[in-house]
Amino acid sequence: MSAPLAITMGEPAGVGPDIILDLYARRAELGLPPFVVFGNLAFLEKRAARLGLATPIAAASAATAISIFREAMPVIDVTGLVPDHPGEISPLSARSVINSITQAVDATLSGHCRAVVTAPIHKGALYHAGFSHPGHTEFLAELCARDGKVPLPVMMLAHDALRTVPLTIHVPLSAVPGLINRKLILVTLRVMAHDLRQRFGIEHPRVAVTGLNPHAGEGGSIGREDLEIIAPAIADAQAEGIDASGPHPADTVFFPAHWSRYDAVLAMYHDQALIPIKTVAFDEGVNITLGLPIVRTSPDHGTAFDLAGTGKASSASFAAAIRMADRMTESFA
Ligand SMILES: NC(=O)C1=CN([C@@H]2O[C@H](COP(=O)(O)OP(=O)(O)OC[C@H]3O[C@@H](n4cnc5c(N)ncnc54)[C@H](O)[C@@H]3O)[C@@H](O)[C@H]2O)C=CC1
C-alpha cells in the first residue's frame, strides 16, 4: 500500500513552514514524492499569503493525502492558536509544534505514513509547553519506546560522500569528557553498523572513530581519553566483527581525499561532527536519526529566524531530507 511521507510543521517563527510551502509549489519540478504536512492549517494559509504563494491547501488524512497531493498541499490539521510572526517565538504555538511531531510519529509507527521528515524546531520556544528534550532526536526515541524501553537514538549528518555521527549531542563542551565511556561508544557503533547495513544497504560498513583530544591524545601526552576509553571501545567493537578503526585525529580524518576509506565517522561531540559536513555541504546535508524503528530525516539547518517569512531561505537541504527519507523507505512505497 502506498503511504505519504509525514512532514512536521516545525517552529512557526522559523523558515520551516516557508520551505515546506516552497517545496510543495515546486514538487513537480523537483520530482518530490507525495507528503502530508502535520501542522496548523490556518497558520500555513497565512504564511502562504505572506509569501505571496497562491498554494491550495486542503485538510487531509494520511489515507487521502496521496490523492489530494496533485491538486493541493495535504495538511493534517494540528489544532491550536499559531500566530504568524516570523522571527518571534510565541508560547501560544508550542503545543501545536509538539503535537505535530507526536502525531507524525504515531502515523509512521502505525504504517499510515512512510517516514517522518521534521522541519526545524526552536527548543527554547518549546520549553514553555513542557518539552524537556535536548532536541527531536531524544524526543523521537521516547515516542518510539516500546514496553518502557527507549531505543538509543543516534544522530547522523549525511550527504552522498560523507556521513558523520556525534557521540554526544546537545551538551555543554565542559560535560563531554565525563560523558564519553566505553559502553556508549560500543552501543553507538552497534547502531551505526546495523543501520548502515539495513537503512543504507552497505554490506560491510567501515566506521572511523575520532579521538577526543588534539592528535588523538598524541600517545597520552595530550589527554588520556583516547588511549584509555576510545581505543578499548574500538577493540570491543572489532571483537564483535564491526569494522571500526581509530582513534583518528579529528582534524585530519575529514580530509576529503580520505572520505572513500570509510562509510561514516563517529566523532566525540557535536561540533567535531557537524562542522565538517555543514562546511562542505550545507545545502545537501541531511540529519538522520539512526536506531529508531522508523525513518526520520531533517534538513541540517535550524530555524533561521533572520530569513523567516522572507522567502529567501534555501529549500535545498529540506528537499535532500525528503529525498533521503524516500530512498530509505522505497520498499514501503
Ligand atoms: N532539526 C532542528 O530542529 C534544528 C534546530 N536548530 C535550532 O535552530 C535555532 C537556530 O539555530 P542556529 O544555530 O542559528 O542555526 P540556523 O541553521 O538556524 O542558522 C544559521 C545561519 O544559517 C543560515 N541559514 C539557515 N538555514 C538556511 C536556509 N535554509 N537557507 C539559507 N540560509 C540558512 C541562517 O540565516 C543563519 O545565518 C536554534 O534554536 C537551534 O537549536 C538548529 C539545527 C537543527
Ligand SMILES: NCC(=O)COP(=O)(O)O
Ligand atoms: N544541531 C543539530 C540539531 O540541532 C538538530 O537536533 P534534533 O532536533 O534533530 O535533535
